[in-house]
Amino acid sequence: MPSVLRVALPVPLPTLFDYLPPTTGEVKAGSRVLVPFGRGKAVGVVVETDVPANVGNARLKRVLRVLDDAPLLDEALMHTLAWAADYWLGAPGEAYANALPLLLREDKPLPETREPVWWLTIAGQSALDAGSRRGGSRALLEALSEGPMSAAELDTSLPDWRAAARRLTEAGLIERGEQSLSSTPGPTVVPPVLQAEQEAAVDAVAQAFGRFQPFLLDGITGSGKTEVYLSLIERALAQDKQVLLLVPEIGLAPQTVRRLRERLGVPVEVLHSNLAEGERARAWLRMRNGEAKVMLGTRSAVFTPLPHAGLIIVDEEHDSAYKQQEGFRYHARDIAMLRGRALHVPVLLGSATPSLESLANVEAGRYQPLHLRSRPSAAHPPQVQIVDMRAQRLEHGLSPAMLHTIGETVARGEQVLVFRNRRGYAPVLLCHGCGWHADCPRCEHPLTLHAAWRKLVCHHCDHQSAVPTSCPVCGSNELKPQGQGTERLEEALTAHFPNTPVLRIDRETTRRRDAFEQLLGNLQADAPAILVGTQMLAKGHDLPNLTLVALVGVDEGLLSVDFRASERLAQLVVQVAGRAGRARKPGRVLLQTHHPDHPLLHSLLARGYGAAAKELLAERRQTGLPPYGHQILLRAEAHQRAAVDAFLSEALHALPDLATLQVAGPMPAPMPLRAGRQRGQLLIESTTRRQLHAAVRPWSLQLPQLPSARKVRWSLDVDPIDLY
Ligand SMILES: Nc1ncnc2c1ncn2[C@@H]1O[C@H](COP(=O)(O)OP(=O)(O)OP(=O)(O)O)[C@@H](O)[C@H]1O
Ligand SMILES: [Zn+2]
Missing domain, CATH: 3.30.70.600 (Ribosomal protein S10)
Known part of the structure; x- marks a missing residue:
């Protein structure tokens, strides 16, 4: 048998592929190669070298070209990927493909790692002086008149700059070049003095630098977990080590990046699905080269190379966004653990509402628990109060008590968050004459009415149809929206509180890049406002004037058959509630339900998330469900x-x-x-x-x-x- 290279190719097949090595030169595991595949070519990652072939000589083809002189994926990462592909029973090629940004899966030279910057040309300066450009182009010319700016800087100050940049580059008014990152200013914000529990958490993790040790930082909302991360990142940087910080959602990234950049005074790399491919590849490569020290990213950033690894942090570790739901179905929290083990660094998981999996790992002694029990900047965490909706006259799903409290809050000049985890106007369109309702023909599930779009939309498959004017079964024209989505609540609240701005934040209103940031930016810190939104608003935001959180329509979670529904509901309630009263003003939380006596709500409200989670864990143990089964x-x-x-x-x-x-x-x-x-x-x-x-x-x-x-x-x- 000839000796071959075993190569991972990005195809959904449960195998690696054998190829003859190139006739000259040496190939190392972790390098990319271009190989003939089927009728075309493919870029793969060499997993093993010098192994006996699995297939006969006649069928072996030779590698066309080696793309990397030195392995792109280091040994520790290759080891983790092999383990992960085996554990999640995925196609190994898909596992390796996940580890590489899309651009690095192509047969192209590696992109420059220096960041592109834009500057004015002489013609551009004259155009600006002459005032010959309008709108976005003018705004960009003005921004660049202060000096060159990078894509990242432009992203934060001029969200729609890209189209203008294309026009102006073509017209020769601006130019693109590259600049290295060394010119970042030092820290601009002074850190707060840590509280005793924060200090203890930082010390415990810092003592584990240099070896693998998992930690669970279990700290109530607003207790300063992010400050603990920041302090640890500073310590790692002081030892010239790299840090990987994972967050569940893109929505959290811009805020966190800003906070990190201001505090650390070093470049912070970002990796999430909303970035251009070139930016993703550059960020990944800068970490791989050791040029960059801090990476902030969502799920797939867990594969970032860390040649000088110091620490891995997983924020909001309970969040289900860490699980990939197609192809290679890995869980980023678990991969973070694998990586910590392979790299000999501590892994810090943080949450106000830890997953039952992590709590069970603490119970079993595998994770070391760390606690933050108080809010440094507020008197008390808010109390949650139940509003019994039974036999109440509801106004668009809102009870009189709820409306009253919202009214009092905005009258004091404070802000309210109304939480409803359903987009659209109403989840069902029902015929009052015969009981018919509009179903998706492809899913047999009710279609959601979207009033502004004048459409019925399936939230499972995106099927869309026009809103009928009369019932297709009985011809009655009394078609009634049933139930409330965020769009309907926005309308109802606007009607009820005509003098208070009502802002809706859900997937529709935040579709555009940076829309979320802009919406929150429109909030005046000291003026009253009502925010209506889905779980996008559940976490990570600090709005000091927000003092009331109103939860409407969480009952679905109480009735679900999914064994994880209770855990998810408890997490959601606590996270949303945690948005209230984060600064000096005390916060209040109202939860409106038809099931005021539900045991989960009771233990959650009476004794908190920790106690509720213990009960849920006991149930899981009894029934042999995960994490015990x-x-x-x-x-x-x-x-x-x-x-x-x-x-x-x-x-x-x-x-x-x-x-x-x-x-x-x-x-x-x-x-x-x-x-x-x-x-x-x-x-x-x-x-x-x-x-x-x-x-x-x-x-x-x-x-x-x-x-x-x-x-x-x-x-x-x-x-x-x-x-x-
Ligand atoms: N030691 C401290 N002294 C004063 N203020 C602090 C301290 N630690 C944190 N804070 C402030 O308390 C607020 C909440 O902190 P932080 O955002 O770190 O909490 P968190 O636990 O990450 O919150 P959540 O999980 O709810 O998102 C922030 O405004 C932060 O600046
Ligand atoms: Zn459908």
Whole structure:
């Protein structure tokens, strides 16, 4: 057998591919290579070198070109990726592809790591003096008249600058060049003096520098977790080490970047899906080269190379955004742990509402707990009060008590957050004559009415249709919106409080880049306002004049069949409530419900998240559910129900019949039809992870060979967080 290179290619197949090495030169694991693949070419990552081939000589092809002289992915990262691909039972090639920004998965030279900057040309200066340009172009000329600016700077000061930059570059009025990052000013903000508990947390983590140790920083909302991160980042920087800070959402990034830049006085790299590909690749490479020290990013940033690793931080570690829901279905919190272990650095998870998984890890002694129990800048965390909605006359879903308190708050000149986790005007359009309601034809789920768009929209598959003027069944024209979405609440609150600005913040109003920041920027710090929004508003924002949080319509979470629904609801309630009273003014939280006696609400409100989480954990232990039991979910979908059933039953037959495995299904998915596809699943559980993997790993390789596998789309989800 000839010795070959084993290469990961970005295809959804459970294998690596063998290629003959190039005729000259040496290739190292972690380097990218261009190889012939199918009828074309592909860029892959060399996983192993000098291994005996798995296939016969005749079928082996030779690598076309080696793209990297030195490995792009270092040994520690390669090791983590191999482990992760095996654990999540993904296609290994997809795991390696996830680790690289898109631009680095192409057959192109590595981009320059210096940041592009724009400056005025002489012609540009004259155009500005002559006042010959208007609008965005003029704004950009004016901004650059002060001196060159980088993309990142322009992003913060002139959100819509890109189109103008293109026009002005073409007209020769501005020019693009590159500048290295050394010219960042030092810190501009003085850190607060840490409180004793913050200090203790910082010391504990700092003492673990240089070795792997997981920590869970369990600190109430507003307790200063971010200050703990900042102080630790400073300590790591003082030792010339790199830090990776993960946040769950892009929405949190701009605020946090600003806070980091002001405090640390070093360049802070950013990596999230809203960036241009070039910027993502540059940020990744600057960390890889060691030029940059701090990386702030969302889920996929967990793969950032850290040649001088000092610390990994996962903020809001309970957030489900850390789980990738397609392709390589990894969990970034778990990858962070793997990386910490491989790099010998501490990993700090932080949350006001830790996941039950992390709490169980503390209980088992695997994670060291750290606590922050008070708010340094406020007297008390806000109290949550229940508003019983039963038998109340509701005005667009708002009870009189709720409206009254909102009125009092804005009359004092303070701000209110009305939380409703549903976009649109109303979740259902119902015929008052016969009871018909508008359903998505592709999902058989109610369509959401969007009043401003005059459309019915499916929130599961995006199917859209016109709003009927009369009922298609009985012809009645009494079609009534049922229930409230944020759009309807905005309308109702605007009508009820005509003199107070009402701002809606949800996926629709924040579609544009930076819209979220701008909306919040429009809030005057000392003036009254009502914010209406979805969970985008649940976390990470500090609005000092916000003193009332009103939660409406969280009852769905109390009634859900998903075993994680209670945990999610508890987290959401506590996080949203945490937005109230963060500065000196005391905060209040009202929760409006039809189930005032629900046990979860009771323990949550009477004894707090920690106590509620303990009860939920006890239930999970009793029922053998995660984190005490372990699950792998096989999902399948097809246009025909019969194809789904056939595949799942063949899959079930192929599964070894072991006493250590419990199998549920085949069964329809909780949402049996979605976007016109029939969906089904098979849930495999075991009390030990090892046994579960030992059984499922060989089985997963059999699945593509099953006769019915070609007729369905299927996927395996290890530790699924959504069973739908
Ligand atoms: N030691 C301190 N002294 C004074 N103010 C502090 C101190 N630590 C934090 N703060 C302030 O308290 C507020 C909340 O802090 P921070 O944003 O770090 O909390 P957090 O725990 O990350 O919040 P959340 O989880 O709710 O987003 C901020 O305005 C911060 O500047
Ligand atoms: Zn649909």
